[in-house]
Amino acid sequence: MTLIDGKATAAAIKAEIAEEVKQIVEAGGKRPHLAAILVGHDGGSETYVKNKVLACEACGFKSTLLRFEDDITEEFLLEQVDKLNKDADVDGFIVQLPLPKHISEQKVIEAIDYKKDVDGFHPINVGRMSIGLPCYISATPNGIMDLPARYNIETKGKRCVVLGRSNIVGKPMAQLMMQKRTPGDATVTVLHSHSENIKEICREADIIIAALGQPNFVTADMVKKGAVIIDVGTTRVPDATRKTGFRLNGDVKFDEVAPLCSYITPVPGGVGPMTICSLMKNTLSAGKKEFYK
Secondary structure, three states, X not given: OEEOOXXXXXXXXXXXXXXXXXHHXXXXXXXXXXXXXEEOOOHHHHHHHHHHHHHHHHHOOEEEEEEEOOOOOHHHHHHHHXXXXXXXXXXXXXXXXXXXXXXXXXXXXXXXXXXXXXXXOOHHHHHHHHOOOOOOOOHHHHHHHHHHHXXXXXXXXXXXXXXXXXXXXXXXXXXXXXXOOOOOOOEEEEEOOOOOOHHHHHHOOOEEEEOOOOOOOEOHHHOOOOOEEEEOOOEEEEOOOOOOOEEEEOOEOHHHHHHHOOEEOOOOOOHHHHHHHHHHHHHHXXXXXXXXX
16 A cells, blocks of 8 residues: 655645746746635635645745635625736736635636636636646646656546545546546546445445545445545544644545555645645646636
8 A cells, every 4th residue: 555645746846836936037037926815714714825825935936815804795805806807917816715605606706817717616717627628727636636647546447436526626526537638538437425326336446536525434345455545535523632622534434444555645645735736836827828828
């Protein structure tokens, strides 16, 4: 069993990005600029945005964080999005989700200029991704695709099960894994809350990508020997032994599943660092105007 080290992989990719940014700036080019809007004080969002700012520093990017209280109006937030759309110095930006319930997330996502949508959530980017055109790809699926590439894990012709059908992870993950690309070219099955015979189907899979948000859902009796397991789950589970009072738990029951696998990602330290790393890659592409002029 080989542990897939997302932290080390992300660090290597960020170092490569930093070197490219250094060369761009030395040649007289513009330093990529990522902006983020954070509404309210959600604990997970605070941590995530903090890590994004640190990643920007590591990659040599300029970063801007706009913070607002959770009682702002939808109209005000849309005005801030419009300002960033029109700011020529900002190459890409994100609006951190989730948003307060009185604000329509979809309306905000669609208000972002798709050419600056480095989260890859705008319908234009989602549509282009689905047919294999150059675009910003949602950060978590895009980051996951780097793992088999860096670890030389074969995906061509392999049976891949994606657990979960969210717009952010499950659906784009399935699309990427089936596309004519490397990694990719897999035979993909998507399983969800209404799927039948989940255990039996998972036992036939060469690759399982678990993105349900249900701690310890994938157990040893669902995994065949030699399978590759990618655990996307990051649920906060109460843990009195930790200072924080909780620990992060994946969708996979790691201790009993790991001995069966050829490769497996841990939680934390697996997919999480790759998500932020992927956002950095999208920001570099935005700075270079790689997809859209």
